[in-house]
Amino acid sequence: MLGNGFISKFYFFGETVLLLLYVNFLWVCFTLLGAIVFGIGPSTVAMFTIFRRWSKGEEDIPAFKVFWQTFKKEFKRANGLGLLILLFTYMLYINFNFLQLDNEWMQQMIKNVLIIVSVVFGIMVAYIFPMYVHYDNKLYNYFKNAILITIYSPIRTIYLIAACLTLYYLYFTLPVFLFFLGGSLSSLVIMWISYRTFVRLEIKQEKLQETEA
DSSP states (O other): OHHHHHHHHHHHHHHHHHHHHHHHHHHHHHHHHTTTTTTHHHHHHHHHHHHHHHHTTOOSOOHHHHHHHHHHHTHHHHHHHHHHHHHHHHHHHHHHHHOOOSOHHHHHHHHHHHHHHHHHHHHHHHHHHHHHHHOOOOHHHHHHHHHHHHHHOHHHHHHHHHHHHHHHHHHHHOHHHHHHHHHHHHHHHHHHHHHHHHHHHHHHHHHHHHHHO
């Protein structure tokens, strides 16, 4: 029994690694297919769609079929979301690096505010793509709901931040992981944590509705 259990876990681990490598390859290829700017949004949505199904416990996911169908279906809408994120990121970068004021104290205060805004925005982005593939909503609602989830699930958000920092350390220490698994491993970890956060919130909401009824 021990042998069978070990073999089963090892087989599952091997399948997961292969899936990560393959999905990361698809993500890079389809991002380049969209000339990066118009490919990264729908490619990222397609990648998160696969790992949402994986997080739900689905097996034998037809990765290419799901990726391609999602890429086509969500191309316009995902590009709208992706371009909004890129635009806001660019605005933060410009303000943080090129903002110059005569008053040194005022400039330092604004930079501190920009750092806080950047951290909040980073947390929002971490939740936005999992929310996009889990809920059908309007684009601006994803940004609003990402903030609400951060407020209502602070412990789960800390888990998410810790996981992202761990991945950053891994990629910084061993860049080979960034090259082969950067997009897919990050997506899987973020989706896995976010999916369970969504499920917990949905259960709490159902209990609250039952109590009110």
